[in-house]
Amino acid sequence: MNAIDVTERPGFLAYALAIENEAVERYTTFAEQMDVTNNREAAELFREMARLETLHAKEIEARIGGQTLPEGASCEYAWPDGESPEAPDFSDTHYLMTPYQALTLVLEAEQRAVEFFETIERAGTDEAVRKMAAEFAKEEREHVRRVRQWRERYPPPERDWDDDPDPPNQAE
Amino acid sequence: MERVVTSGAATEVTLKPKDYKSDIKPVWCPGCGDFSVLAAITRALAALKVAPENVAVISGIGCSSRIPAYLDTYGFHGAHGRALPLATGLKISRPDLCVLVAGGDGDGFSIGGNHFLQVCRRNVDITYIVMDNQVYGMTKGQASPTTEPDWDRSKLTPHGTRINAFYPLVVALASGANFIARASSSDPNGAAKVIGEAIGHPGFSFVQVLSPCVTFRPEQRDWKKIVRPAPIEATTDPAAAARRLMTDDNFYLGVLYKGNRAPFEPDSAGQPSTEQELEEEFKV
Ligand SMILES: Cc1ncc(C[n+]2csc(CCOP(=O)(O)OP(=O)(O)O)c2C)c(N)n1
Ligand code: SF4
Numbered sequence: 462m463n464a465i466d467v468t469e470r471p472g473f474l475a476y477a478l479a480i481e482n483e484a485v486e487r488y489t490t491f492a493e494q495m496d497v498t499n500n501r502e503a504a505e506l507f508r509e510m511a512r513l514e515t516l517h518a519k520e521i522e523a524r525i526g527g528q529t530l531p532e533g534a535s536c537e538y539a540w541p542d543g544e545s546p547e548a549p550d551f552s553d554t555h556y557l558m559t560p561y562q563a564l565t566l567v568l569e570a571e572q573r574a575v576e577f578f579e580t581i582e583r584a585g586t587d588e589a590v591r592k593m594a595a596e597f598a599k600e601e602r603e604h605v606r607r608v609r610q611w612r613e614r615y616p617p618p619e620r621d622w623d624d625d626p627d628p629p630n631q632a633e
Numbered sequence: 634m635e636r637v638v639t640s641g642a643a644t645e646v647t648l649k650p651k652d653y654k655s656d657i658k659p660v661w662c663p664g665c666g667d668f669s670v671l672a673a674i675t676r677a678l679a680a681l682k683v684a685p686e687n688v689a690v691i692s693g694i695g696c697s698s699r700i701p702a703y704l705d706t707y708g709f710h711g712a713h714g715r716a717l718p719l720a721t722g723l724k725i726s727r728p729d730l731c732v733l734v735a736g737g738d739g740d741g742f743s744i745g746g747n748h749f750l751q752v753c754r755r756n757v758d759i760t761y762i763v764m765d766n767q768v769y770g771m772t773k774g775q776a777s778p779t780t781e782p783d784w785d786r787s788k789l790t791p792h793g794t795r796i797n798a799f800y801p802l803v804v805a806l807a808s809g810a811n812f813i814a815r816a817s818s819s820d821p822n823g824a825a826k827v828i829g830e831a832i833g834h835p836g837f838s839f840v841q842v843l844s845p846c847v848t849f850r851p852e853q854r855d856w857k858k859i860v861r862p863a864p865i866e867a868t869t870d871p872a873a874a875a876r877r878l879m880t881d882d883n884f885y886l887g888v889l890y891k892g893n894r895a896p897f898e899p900d901s902a903g904q905p906s907t908e909q910e911l912e913e914e915f916k917v
Pocket of ligand 2: 662
């Protein structure tokens, strides 16, 4: 079923683009979740991440130019952990999450993207693909560095960060 | 994923999963497993290349049953527990449509429990996706049929329900469902593949998706560490499927059973075919 071959140039670019597009979608969803629960700081942060990932997607699109890439829905890619590496897990958000926690999710996602491209750089068979993978891994390492700096602006969560004396949903 | 959609809907379209989403933003709690199930359904439909206007998603009531509103397909948010009969009627009158039913374990196995049995027996060509969180989420945390007997966190059952949990896959098999699978919201792509396969399989397909309620069952966030692929391939033999289910711990994922019963075909001979003929029948 998985027709998209990451070891060849068109397949590799399809994966690289899918990674960014999935991240845009996921961060947009997270921003909307935080809007709904009135966590404005986390909402803004996720919205900013969606904006940045959109820029990354555009950069990859520019590289692709007019080339035809293999097509497929997200479930037709063979991701190492089942899900696109730069999209944080759906279950990892919380309505009270702090900016530090939100950025930790982002950081982990960027680290997974580094690993993804480094694996292709190491194991790839096509020289041009390995070169591109090395370049993308370098960019992702730079994102990791920047997100880490960004996170330093916020304090780590306090022990009782999820205590809510008046929660929106309470067992009845 | 197979490109042939037997559940109606022949025209192929190339769309992205997000094209199947509506503009309405989900009001689920952040972290709720249902976000992932929504993504899985849109991915399955995109992979199957089925046009949104050829899909109808029917639900009852519950947090999970809000799903038709979040999809840009046809949808019907019906009465609590009544999604399956609604979907049956729709599929019989519009066999060209791809009909999905989505909802929760409370909706499907409490108030809708008898419909579940009858729909398995009838084997109409529809796909039923149950987001199982072993609790009533919408009404704020009461035990559901799939809740463990010793879960004592609801004020209604402070000592647990102390009655056996309902095992939907076993009941589906015993009642005649033609496709039975379990997926997890922790793996939306895995869930999308299973849902796609369920849609492609003729007859009544049942997919239980383990989908944590992070608000009333926060411990379910750990399900993602427990779930794993079932070690055995899907079988067409109900006896083998039954043996496998009897040793199942509810956390094995994958397609369990693919039967080959022919889907239900209504006997339309002598039945009214126009509105006028129908009205004639009810004339007093
Ligand atoms: C006829 C009727 N009885 C009871 C209710 C109250 N009610 C609304 S949703 C629900 C159960 C929801 O649980 P589930 O189907 O598991 O969905 P979840 O919210 O967990 O996704 C109940 C009992 C109702 N809406 N209508
Ligand atoms: S109450 Fe539970 S099931 Fe309902 S939206 Fe919240 S987490 Fe999901």
